[in-house]
Amino acid sequence: MDWSRVLGWIKKPKLWQTPGSVIGVDIGFSSVKVVQIKTEQGRLILETYGEIATGPYGDLAVGQAINLNTEQIVTLLDDLFREANVTSRTGAIAIPLRSSLLVTMEVPEVSNKELPQVVSLEARKYVPVPISEVALDWWVIPKKIDEEITIPTRERENTLKTKMVEVLVAAIHNDTLKQYQAIAQAAKLDTRFFEIETFGAIRSSLGTELSATAILDLGAGTAKMTIVDYGIVRVSHTINKGAQDITTAVSRSLGVSFAKAEEIKRKVGLMEQVGEEHIAPTVNPMIEFIFSEVNQVILDYQRKYSRAVNKIILIGGGSLLAGLPEVAKGLVETPIVLGEPFDRVEAPPFLTDVLAEAGPSFAIALGVALRVLNNH
Numbered sequence: 313m314d315w316s317r318v319l320g321w322i323k324k325p326k327l328w329q330t331p332g333s334v335i336g337v338d339i340g341f342s343s344v345k346v347v348q349i350k351t352e353q354g355r356l357i358l359e360t361y362g363e364i365a366t367g368p369y370g371d372l373a374v375g376q377a378i379n380l381n382t383e384q385i386v387t388l389l390d391d392l393f394r395e396a397n398v399t400s401r402t403g404a405i406a407i408p409l410r411s412s413l414l415v416t417m418e419v420p421e422v423s424n425k426e427l428p429q430v431v432s433l434e435a436r437k438y439v440p441v442p443i444s445e446v447a448l449d450w451w452v453i454p455k456k457i458d459e460e461i462t463i464p465t466r467e468r469e470n471t472l473k474t475k476m477v478e479v480l481v482a483a484i485h486n487d488t489l490k491q492y493q494a495i496a497q498a499a500k501l502d503t504r505f506f507e508i509e510t511f512g513a514i515r516s517s518l519g520t521e522l523s524a525t526a527i528l529d530l531g532a533g534t535a536k537m538t539i540v541d542y543g544i545v546r547v548s549h550t551i552n553k554g555a556q557d558i559t560t561a562v563s564r565s566l567g568v569s570f571a572k573a574e575e576i577k578r579k580v581g582l583m584e585q586v587g588e589e590h591i592a593p594t595v596n597p598m599i600e601f602i603f604s605e606v607n608q609v610i611l612d613y614q615r616k617y618s619r620a621v622n623k624i625i626l627i628g629g630g631s632l633l634a635g636l637p638e639v640a641k642g643l644v645e646t647p648i649v650l651g652e653p654f655d656r657v658e659a660p661p662f663l664t665d666v667l668a669e670a671g672p673s674f675a676i677a678l679g680v681a682l683r684v685l686n687n688h
């Protein structure tokens with residue numbers, strides 16, 4: 313699908329000089345990630361990537377979520393670009409889902425001329441601020457898909473009376489866009505667009521598959537779940553538990569600092585290790601909570617649209633928790649895989665294992681960078 317259509321606040325393209333290296337930036341709650349890629353004779357090459365924890369820039373520990381201000385983010389980006397040897401300053405930045413809105417809504421089928429007004433009116437029900445304060449874009453879910461899969465029988469009867477169409481609506485508050493523009497300017501970035509992180513995650517995690525797939529981004533603050541069907545976002549759902557909550561729980565149960573708990577979490581994970589702290593009993597209930605919600609959203613989707621969700625792709629730093637996929641597999645029937653976004657790009661063979669391990673964290677940064685190249 314044409315993502316630029318879904319997200320209309322792309323800067324007017326400048327005339328491209330040579331399509332050199334580009335970057336994608338993901339400013340997460342607990343860490344900022346960057347990926348630099350380029351095309352060479354039609355091949356996508358990974359040039360560099362890197363990540364820096366946000367916590368220490370606001371006097372918190374590594375892994376702790378914090379909303380840094382513009383100045384702190386710019387300092388962090390400076391350090392990140394230097395340490396990761398990022399040479400390009402052309403690219404794009406992902407906007408966190410928590411600062412945006414992504415929703416599928418049904419509106420009466422009207423003429424193309426009237427549709428913008430109808431969508432804008434309906435969107436007011438979902439957008440908690442005056443509609444004039446947001447950048448709003450929307451995309452009609454193709455009728456063909458609607459007819460084939462998305463209208464349940466009861467609603468189908470209703471649609472005989474009033475024909476409805478489903479519309480995917482994306483909104484970002486103008487203040488958020490302004491803040492990101494200020495960050496880009498202060499960091500001397502030539503940003504081509506801003507897009508909601510969900511779209512970056514989809515671009516790098518999903519191929520061209522048409523079957524319904526769930527992407528679960530286990531971030532520090534929250535877990536963000538997206539169901540994509542026929543390549544289109546059908547469900548965007550946020551679960552209010554994140555990987556940071558796991559560290560906090562470990563810190564409490566073991567009576568250690570957050571920093572120490574973070575270290576133990578990363579080292580031990582959910583594995584049983586002789587002579588090590590055993591944190592699974594503390595962590596498992598949180599994993600169960602997250603995946604029971606994931607399961608519910610999938611079941612609701614399958615019931616509503618009579619369409620099977622064929623797999624769950626895990627991304628985000630939280631998915632690196634050792635043993636998580638194995639535990640999660642026991643909690644949901646839908647097959648679970650770890651995202652492998654770096655599979656889309658070429659890199660030196662000696663990096664294969666490292667990239668597979670780090671991949672899930674960089675899904676958004678890479679996805680955003682891919683669009684910068686695609687737009688060429």
Ligand SMILES: Nc1ncnc2c1ncn2[C@@H]1O[C@H](COP(=O)(O)OP(=O)(O)OP(=O)(O)O)[C@@H](O)[C@H]1O
Pocket residue numbers: 339340341342343344375408530531532533534554555556559574577578579627628629630631632633634673
């Ligand atoms: N090797 C690891 N093992 C276990 N947990 C890890 C590992 N690496 C990172 N994490 C956890 O992942 C979380 C960070 O994930 P991620 O970088 O996706 O979050 P974020 O993008 O900063 O947050 P958000 O998406 O909520 O804004 C942290 O809570 C961290 O503890």
Ligand SMILES: [Mg+2]
Pocket residue numbers: 340341531532628
């Ligand atoms: Mg994130």
